Amino acid sequence: MAEKKVSSLPAKLINGGVAGLVGVTCVFPIDLAKTRLQNQQGVPVYKGMMDCLAKTVRSEGYFGCYRGAAVNLTLVTPEKAIKLAANDVFRQKLSKDGHLPLWGEVLAGCGAGTCQVVVTTPMEMLKIQLQDAGRLAAQRTVPTAAQAAAPGPAQTLVAPPPARPSPPPPPRASATGITVELLKTRGLAGLYRGAGATLVRDVPFSMIYFPLFANLNALGRERVGDVQVRAPFWQSFMAGCGAGSVAAVAVTPLDVIKTRLQTLQKGDGEETYKGIVDCTRRIMTREGPSAFLKGAACRALVIAPLFGIAQGVYFLGVGETLLGLLG
Template sequence: MFKEDKREDEDEDEEGGGYLKRANPDQLHEIFNKYASVERNGERFMNADDFIRRYLKLFEGNNFDANSVRLLAGIVDTNKDSLISYAEFQAFEGLLCFPDALYKTAFQLFDTNGNGVVSFAEFVEVMRKTVLHERIPFNMESPFIQLYFGRNKQRAISYSEFSQFLHDFHEEYAIEGFRKADRNGTGFISVLDFQDIMINIKSHLLTKQVQSHLIETASGSQIGNKVSFPYFIAFNSLLNNMELAKRIYLNVTNGHRNQEVSKDEFMHSAQVMSQMTPLEVDILFQLCDVLHQSGLLLTENGFDGRIVYNDLNAIAPEQYFKQITNRLAEIKAVSSPEDRGVVIQVLESAYRFALGSIAGAVGATAVYPIDLVKTRMQNQRTGSFVGELMYRNSIDCFKKVIRHEGVFGLYRGLVPQLLGVAPEKAIKLTANDFIRDKFYDKNGNIPVYGEIFAGGFAGGCQVIFTNPLEIVKIRLQVAGEIAGGSRMRAWPVVKDLGLFGLYKGARACLMRDVTFSAIYFPLYAHTKASMADENGYNSPLTLLLSGAIAGVPAASLVTPADVIKTRLQVVARQGQTTYTGIADAARKIYREEGPRAFWKGATARVFRSSPQFGVTLFTYELLQRYLYIDFGGTRPTGSEQKVPAGLEGEQKSRSPDHIGGYSVALPIFSGIETKFGLCLPKFSIPSSSTSSSSSSSSDKK
């Protein structure tokens, strides 16, 4: 019965009734065959291990609970024949595409015989296998159970009724735990019993900070180390409604997250918006006070009875629906950028261009003295110019510039550099992002060749700005080596060169920049991903380090092209060799100065390019993080502001085979635990369970 209803739901989804785009059937079938290990009558099937452990990658390792694996696989196995057909695999993918996927998944977990309803016997069968029931058994004869299943427990519950039952069941479970701890019927339990009930029954509502300070919080609010029933209910209600508490806070502050809010201000807003009780508000502020005193929450002036938004984040655990929302945002951003209008895409590129201009200017200013030293070292000839070398090495060059030209000599040519570096870096960053967007598939993955092409394309685009900028900059940078050079200005250089002269050495510049960017951007993306935390978040420090690390091989490997470009763009002085092109320059440099000449200034180049691009990408991504405008496209991975410590890490799929509805399968499965607290054993101590599971699987094959 439920299976037919589900098929109708899928038809609705194909017409736009769902909330998540369905997977392509051909691609889904290919993935199914990849993991299906059982073949019968010419048809392939998945067994429990194939689906849960190999495909979803749950219960990995050899020491796992076989009963839990079979029970979870039964959610998909609607025929209950211990095998999952492609039709069942596809049907469950459709189920995951709907907003109530969590409740539907939980319903199919308890509907062990697949008849579309849950009986009392089925509920007990599954419930007794949970970790929760093992710790604190629930009274299956309670009036609450009878209200849903009838006095004789003969009434079966439909999906819609079961969803309400499951919503209310955990609250009743907590009350049941309180009754058992209140042995004398006084309406009070000890703080130790309170801690035990919360950890065993309500652990899915507790962050690590709150869990470690339950006794301290309750002791500070209650008298005589006793917890009253009203306090117990209010405490649980608060944890259930932390999202409401956040909305109340934002209502007080008009959306600002750093404004301090007093208890009276919060209380007033709570009464206007909802019926959050005064006791719940008292507990909220008591929790914040305890966490501040323990050092888990920090403010500039300590806790003075006022809270900020991050205080609420430290109390509220990461719920499954946040994981789903985040995952859907990722999918929306990368699934079909071409569906956005041309105007939106142009505005997004303009936005990125503006941020890239700022980032480029910051990066260039930070490392300009190193760039000047690099240029002078590369221009120093050893074969054709008679006389003593002006600079022994980069450090010697740095010292002599300061000695003879002053500190400001290190910034000779900076102004035209800043005027040109803004469009140069902006077009490079924008072009890379734009082309990368075109290579993303609907699951947010990009092939390596796409990353390389996007980087190379971006490097090529920037040359139109880079070459004029570089030739003027280089001639100003070497002017200090010549008597009277301090009087040289940018505009006379531009007039002297003319339009075509500004693009002298452009081919060498193109060779350098295309290669550099094709190496740099893919390496940066992968380095950043490897340095991200378990939630995929990059701190500012890891962004800076990722950009700097990626710049080392990219900058060093293109040094020969940079040396040739420099020689072509600098005006040769009397006695110095002149060059007519890339090949001519390469031959003459090799003949007159040897192969080592191609690596002149490599150290200075690495020390300039590596930190420059580190600072530039660091600035670019932080600007996108804090000045984010949603155009419906992509944003740098991990660029969302950091989730405060204490929230559970998001369990999301990193497998390219988790497509369509399966892209949110892991948050849905973890949601059964985090929303309802129905945790199944993940490990089994006796080896017999594993052995029996393996043998049964082999029998099916």
């Protein structure tokens, strides 16, 4: 089957929105594990993705794996819609006679990544606070290095003072409460904390992802005149998974920096950073180069199916069908 005629912008926005909703619903627990693993400093609470998910279910219940999902599901529609639609629009503008050179594909991806930051930054800012709250609560039950090295009762010469009752846990945070507090104390800039790091992450991601996806999606497809045969659903899905996993791992160091900068509440002994350069330097000095790959496997497992589902749904043409029914 030949490619359909160029879709309208409203159809592209609907396709991107539906794709984002489906994808996020499927992979959000792994994204939660990624955030918690990336924020770990010092004594680890979680040994890996499966350990994180298992402890989260035990302590917070199954729906604890979806903390912050409401924010993501609310804002992922405009975020994915902008990203996918902007890339299509830029590709159309940069194409000549139906052909787009590699530099045009990279530039279109750059434009898409830049456009989405206006929604991605506040979305991830709120999501990270909600996702990381469970890690901070669990960290309180993990003994520190000093406590582990302290002498036992047989070695203690003086009787220890009676234990003080632990303070009650803080009230459970909500996206609305965090938003109101940030707007009160820091204004709109509070919601855009880490915008520079988000841009530095998303632009390279899109510059890698979109050209790679387009070329994988075109493999083995013939042309009928000037029109290329449309890829089947499975090829679009697999192309999205492959391109997504490669791009995700490539920019994981930038994602670690962004996550650390956007995390407002820090655990005992955890660092606070002044910016991208300061964060990079402190992580390198304190934790070593391997810290920049924390959560890389989780991130690949999140992004691969997310973009596979997104591209598959996008190419099904849900928006065109819906607009056709309404029209």
